[in-house]
Amino acid sequence: MASRPLLLIDAPSLYFRAYFGIPESAAKAPDGSPVNAVRGFLDMLATLVRTRRPDRMVCAFDHDWRPDWRVALLPSYKAHRVAPEGGEVVPDTLSPQVPVILDALAAIGVPAVGAAGYEADDVLGTLATTQPAPVEVVSGDRDLFQLVDDSRPVRLLYVGKGVAKLDDCDDAAVRARYGVPADRYADFAALRGDPSDGLPGVPGVGEKTAARLIERYGSLAGILTALDDDRSGFAPGLRTKLDAARDYLAVAPTVVRVARDVPLPALGTDLPTAPADPDALLALAEKWNLASPVRRLVDALADRA
Structure with a gap:
């Protein structure tokens, strides 16, 4: 039996997609706060766990979305996405949802990892290079096609059409799409x-x-x-x-080029079959009106066992 994959999640790619894919009016907390990005993100994780059946998972986050060392080389890098007051242009109703996503991942028991001076892509590149294969990277970022490596193997699950219609990309798929390895x-x-x-x-x-x-x-x-x-x-x-x-x-x-040598803490990547902190997850589900997506994710984790 083939070993199960390590699923590496490009968290910003998925929660931005969730935010813009689900109307705010369709997902609100009891206090009226939008939770469309959180709901969509958790549902994406549930779908990925159910369909890919990983035994390990890590979610990568941007601790620096526009690193100084990249800007020093190319000042135009992401310059059009810099807000007038500095920082990244992010919808006002998305930013408060990211801490909720982090709280949910902690309660479930999935590592959320970033590194000062690096983007989520760099964290993914380092983990894809250093963690035991097989590895599947989940992202809608085309730059991550460079991580595909049949010899390990590392594949990119490209979410251009959504998580339910992943493009499962090996080197042949990259060649077919772009004409280069x-x-x-x-x-x-x-x-x-x-x-x-x-x-x-x-x-x-x-x-x-x-x-x-x-x-x-x-x-x-x-x-x-x-x-x-x-x-x-x-x-x-x-x-x-x-x-x-x-x-x-x-x-x-x-x-x-995605960095492959980012200094990262030691990680326990094993994906649990039950929440690490069920009480915290229940409290979070009640506070933010997330009972349905939380249940779908918990069921997916249990069914994978």
């Missing part, structure tokens, strides 16, 4: 750019051209080496575009 995704993304992260890319170089360049030269380093060779055969227009972007290309891959 997973371990070249960061170079590909640097070339193509990503407006959602303030990553400009090389003007005039889209997905197809980026993939073709990676296929021909193997990596961004290979492309830049070939660019220095007058015999390399670049079309004049493309050579001009790449030459003009050299300064950007020197730093962009480091910005895009």
